Amino acid sequence: MRTRGWQGNLPQDADEAQARILQAASRCVERFGLQKTRLADVAAEAGVTRQTVYRYFSSVNEMLSAVAAAGADDFLDRMGNALGWVRTADDAITETIIYCLHALPDEPALGLMLRLGETEFFTREATSSSAVALGAEMLRRLPVDWPAEGYDESALDGLAEMVMRTWLSFQQYPNHPPRTDDELRTFIRAWVCPRTPPTDGR
Template sequence: MRRHGWAGDIPADDEEAIARIVAAARRVIDEDGTVNVSRVAEDLGITRPTLYRYFPNLEALLRATAMSAVSAFLDNLAVHLQTYTAPTDAVVEGIAFTLEQLPHDRYLGMVMQPGKASAFTAGVTGEIAITFGRSILNRFNVDWRGSGFDDTTLTELVEFMLRTLQSLIIDPGRPPRHGTDLRTYLHDWIAPAVQAHCRAAVH
């Protein structure tokens, strides 16, 4: 695969090229608050067509950048959820913890909050959002298969969680729920839906 430009410093291979593009995208986001293909290409000293050889569209670039940027959050989430082994408790705490971290994590906010540079730009069923949601579920210390969830139903659960998060982000309530109130609300209304699926799977 040919590589043009790169300000005279040609990457050793495609893996290095991809890593440089993602790093440049993060720099552009830090400066501009959004992803712009032209700015990323300019930062690297390459043309837009060269960038598109590695990322065919803006969504693909955003997905790679977002997932690399939120890895620290996902690691923290895994530690926080270590003691949650029941699907209902894990889903409730996963939603609540993610929602509460939004104001404190710039990249998580970029991924989750609806806007120009967001996992929700293409909707909660878009590839970026689903990939991110599956990454969250993979951090849970839950035996999903043993609880009756296969790949299809796990993806549906991700969609359900993301739709809930999206709703709470767009309209957090009046007044917004936090802490115990938020978790009580989610346990009352979200947990029963998850539990009903677990019971149906057992029978």
């Protein structure tokens, strides 16, 4: 790493260098928008060359996915604290969807993908394997006895995909006039929560 790079403040190691690039990427997305953020913008924001950024990320999409992932643990911790009272699968499904509808658009990392007019990237990613894994981790962190509720690991992954797809649908196509949270709870419990959990995940 050159001393004239990094705005004269060299990172101590590769982990710090990567973290600072991600911080620069987050600021660029906030400033320019998701679709208009270029790798050159991030390099300039971090005070490095494009070649330095390529040392850590092979593409803009990989870098933006890492920006979202960097905020995932903090988000999951806060969600787990907010929903610490949840004990049943139906409550977990319902409250996870509602919590995400309220919280995700304002998340400094994950919410970057959901800003008005910039949803195409996240729409494709929301049902990817990494997003489903995030959904599964949301459910696992809740104090629910999933085996007792009828969900093995495979079924929990399937449930996570359903939760992510349902949340995305409500996010992209909200009701007019909007439902209250209680009205949404009634709807989700009636039409989304499965009556018989599939223990084989199908």
